[in-house]
Amino acid sequence: MEKNKKILLIIFIITLVVRLVLAFSIPNLTYESYYHLRHVEHIKETGTPLFQDPLSYGGREVLFLPFFHYLMAFFDLFLPTIVITKIIPNILIALITITSYFTAKKITKNETASLLSSLITGFLPILFFTNSFTVETLSLPLTFLTIYAFMNINSKKHLYLYVISFLLLSLTSFSAFLVLIGFGIYLLLSKIENKKTNKAEVEVIIFSLFFFLWVQFLFFKSSFIRKGISFIWQNIPSNIISEYFPTFSIPQALLLVSIIPVLTGAYIVYNSLFHLKNQKAFLLISFVIATTIFTWLKLIMFKQSLAFFGVILAILFASFYNDMETYFNKTKLSGYNRIILPVTVLLLLLSTVIPAISSALQQDTPTNEEIEAYRWLKDHTPKESGVLTTLEEGHLVTYFSQRKNMMDNQFRMVKDVEKRAKDINALFTTPFQTLALDLLQEYNLRYVVFTPSAKEKYGITKINYATRNCFEPIFKGESKIYLVKCEIKRVK
Structure with missing residues (x-):
């Protein structure tokens, strides 16, 4: 195994170990986790989703995308509950470090910069919901796996990977729609800037759109008939909607995403939008725009949007580091190249690890x-x-x-x-x-x-x-x- 792959594996293992130590130091799961655990156990016992819930609200119809629950019910057949609720979700989130590495490498061709992106992703405070057994623990890794596969769509194996990951994402979470909107913005901006679009990209986007619409109609037909398009706003009561969609707070965003990825990401977004020198980075920025739109329209929870922003900014950090290395090499500062990496790693660890651990310890769980x-x-x-x-x-x-x-x-x-x-x-x-x-x-x-x-x-x-x-x-x-x-x- 080459050196960089070993370092990537070490980052993954350290991330996972830290997450598991925190997960097991907190005895219970988050409140919403027990909703999903109940549905997993029902599927394990009956083989079918609990679409008619006799207990919630005194008895009501429940609509949801069931792939996450079926997957965990499968593991529940032969693994202890503590493994499927604490270990598997943390493995899934830790795997985003690997996806981030390969995505950053595709954009920059810089191994060191890509490893730094992986490190940032591993310790993003917003991702340290270590005791959360929710759909997001699967949908977030699937989302970034889908984006990575799309970047390599001309490769046959990556085309298959894209199809599988997008199909599973469509059966897991509404995040698939966010991905589609990101693709749409990418095509629109490419057209405006007279950038040539890949025929294969357009074809898979059209296929993805029709499959997503079919899945949504299949599972949410009755809700759509009753509520119309308003069903996508999730029916959150007006007196508590601010808890789910709070007013944007810059200090909170800096704390949960970490200040370095935010600042460097803002630089890369600005630079890419006005210079468009990297088509792949431009694709990621399209997802930043899509997430901003979804957050503004209150189609995605505030913390979910920050998680999505956080991973994208972590990946874009590789572009910043690559540009910084290039700049130092072209100037009289080239002598300082040896200290750039250790200083960067130190700053990243100080700005991510401590807030990440603090975020995990502050999870809202029952005693x-x-x-x-x-x-x-x-x-x-x-x-x-x-x-x-x-x-x-x-x-x-x-x-x-x-x-x-x-x-x-x-x-x-x-x-x-x-x-x-x-x-x-x-x-x-x-x-x-x-x-x-x-x-x-x-x-x-x-x-x-x-x-x-x-x-x-x-x-x-x-x-x-x-x-x-x-x-x-x-x-x-x-x-x-x-x-x-x-x-x-x-x-x-």
């Missing part, structure tokens, strides 16, 4: 004590019971307690999602017992779970209306569970 409370509900409550929790903890109810929740973060296809979002907040903040009982009765909720996470979210120390005559404490500890004993009688 062991909170999970114990939800497991207790499964063993001590009737199967058809409804349970009030915060929106984020809704998946803990359906996974650990196997009971009906009032709400979770899967909003698509829920008709009264705006009202539920308003009412769930009222149930944790109102001082009026009659209002609370009326809402609990309306949603058939027999139990109320009050955890430290709920206290932190709403800034309260207790549920003000939970008096003993109507709310019996049946589980005590850091988390409390109340049985609702009263009901509102309506006089006709």
Whole structure:
């Protein structure tokens, strides 16, 4: 194995080891992970996706692209749960270091610069969601594998690789649409600048577009018929939409993506747009533009867009380093060439590794004590019971307690999602017992779970209306569970 490939392997292994150490130092998964784990286990048991969910929102239709869940269900047949939830997702994300290397090498032909891109990708803080068992852990690697294969579309083996990766991406995530828009912008700008486009590129883009539309129609036909084009906005309630699409923050972006890739990437984007000296770099910049458009239109979550930006900027760093080396060689600064690499590596490690570890340690996960409370509900409550929790903890109810929740973060296809979002907040903040009982009765909720996470979210120390005559404490500890004993009688 040649030296550079050994270094690339070392970067991959170090990235993976650091991710796994952090993943296992945090005992539990992120809240949304339990939604996906539940669907994986259902496919393992039945062979079919859980499109009719009897527990989420008290019972509803769920629409999603199932490839991620089928893939993990396959691994779940012969591997322990901890392997499929913590090890496999981190392997998938760590593999982006390899894709980044080959993509950067295709653009620059510079081995050292490409290895630096791989190093940046491996320790991007925005990618250090080490305890996340979500679709993004597969869709992100597939997205960049698709882009790399497209760059080499004239090669037969890369054409096959492109077809396979894009087909799987289309069955995994809406990110496939982002890729298509990036291709479209690439073709449009190439036309404007009178750049010759490859016939094979145009053909595979057209094929990809029709396949993607067919897949979306296959899985989301009913949603499209009911909601029209608005179904792509995911039905997020207006009172919490700022949590999913926050106002753009430069300090936050610099922290999550790292300052060096952001600054060098901005330079390369500007340079490429106005000089267009590298067609392959221009393709990546088309994806930067596409991601910007998607973020502005609120078609992609803020953190997902930052993850996509981060990897692209990490790859584009190779162009910056290559230009910097060329500049030093052409000037009287050539004597400093020997120190460029060690200084660059040191700066990259300081600006990425520490924020990455900090990002991983700050993941929002339930505590062991909170999970114990939800497991207790499964063993001590009737199967058809409804349970009030915060929106984020809704998946803990359906996974650990196997009971009906009032709400979770899967909003698509829920008709009264705006009202539920308003009412769930009222149930944790109102001082009026009659209002609370009326809402609990309306949603058939027999139990109320009050955890430290709920206290932190709403800034309260207790549920003000939970008096003993109507709310019996049946589980005590850091988390409390109340049985609702009263009901509102309506006089006709």
